[in-house]
Amino acid sequence: MYDSNMSVTVALSKSPAELGTLATQFKALGDPTRLDLMMNVATSADSEAxxxxxxxxxxxxxxxxxxxxxxxxxxxxxxxxxxxxxxYYSLTDSAKNILSSLNLSISSNKTKSSSC
Amino acid sequence: MYDSNMSVTVALSKSPAELGTLATQFKALGDPTRLDLMMNVATSADSEAxxxxxxxxxxxxxxxxxxxxxxxxxxxxxxxxxxxxxxYYSLTDSAKNILSSLNLSISSNKTKSSSC
DNA sequence: TACTCAAATTGATACTTGTCAATGTATGAT
DNA sequence: ATCATACATTGACAAGTATCAATTTGAGTA
Structure with a gap:
């Protein structure tokens, strides 16, 4: 029997809590300076800076x-x-997942060259 | 010859401009209300709301x-x-890419049930 | 025309945030 | 013990943001 107003359970792949932490991560990445910092860390020698x-x-x-x-x-x-x-700052697994999912993964052959 | 301070070109997969728009998108998704809106649009019948x-x-x-x-x-x-x-609002291709990359894609069998 | 409804916009307000200058903290070197 | 270095923290301030109440716009309708 068809009911145009029936309510349907939708299978969300993330729980509300997970969505909350995801929003926090998006917010953190939403600042150009911070996104730049992430890229700089990602491209650093030994993947840390x-x-x-x-x-x-x-x-x-x-x-x-x-x-x-x-x-x-x-x-x-x-x-x-x-x-x-x-x-020393390095990417977490979570960050690696996000960046690689968005084709932001980077391979670097930088050598260490510290300014301090 | 090895030079511990040599500068190395790094192949970034995104241009600075692309990173800028990406930051804008992250910022937009960084608000819990807006992330929720995106999920609600994604799970709406006909993928629009x-x-x-x-x-x-x-x-x-x-x-x-x-x-x-x-x-x-x-x-x-x-x-x-x-x-x-x-x-009527619907996801752009860009949004679909981001959400599906993060395993946020959703299949819905909702039927239309408008409140207006 | 006048009216209704959905959505966008405006103005005001409280709150958040990015930034700097200055200070504090901890580690290693002289 | 003193000093220098690397980083974190604090306080202050300007700029940005989320929100609401109220109004405006625009499209269909009686």
Missing amino acids: CVCDLTPDTGLTQGTVSHHLRILVEAGLLNRDQRGKWS | CVCDLTPDTGLTQGTVSHHLRILVEAGLLNRDQRGKWS
Whole structure:
């Protein structure tokens, strides 16, 4: 029997909670500076970079760059690994999935060239 | 000859301009309400929905929903098709690519059930 | 024409955010 | 112990944003 107003269960592939974290990640990637930082990390030698390497390209102050990196970490897009005086940032698996899904994956043969 | 500071050309898969529009799209998807709207459009019968159908679920006023839809249209994520008194919104190809890449594609067997 | 309905727009307001300058913190070197 | 370096944090401020209430626009209808 056909009912033009019947309600239908729709199989969403993500739960509301997952959609929430996804929105947070989109929001984090929605700032041009932060998207740029992500690309710079992705193309860095050993797939990691420290703040002093990332800062110059942005044209922003070190404090502001740290601020953006923190947002990316909190969104689950970057890992922070402090070794000695430096903080090394690298892509999380989640970030790799998103970027590679969107054909943003990058292969780099950069060699290390730190400015600090 | 090895030079630890040599500069290396990196093959980025997106131009700066493309990254800019991508950031705009991420920003648009970064709002929970707008991500929800996108999912609701995606799961709508005929893959399109009008404002009066989308508004109730949001708990927001009609004007605010129109505002969010405009942002999604300007980001190139939704098409607007005005037919009669109604504006029908549907996913753009760009939006389909993004959502399906992230396993957010949805198959719906909803039947039309308009509230206006 | 006058009226109704769907949607867009406007103006106002509270809240969020990106940024800098300055300061704090922790690590390693002299 | 003192100092320098790398990074994080704080406070302040301008700019942007989400929201609502109210109004306007535009299309169909009586």
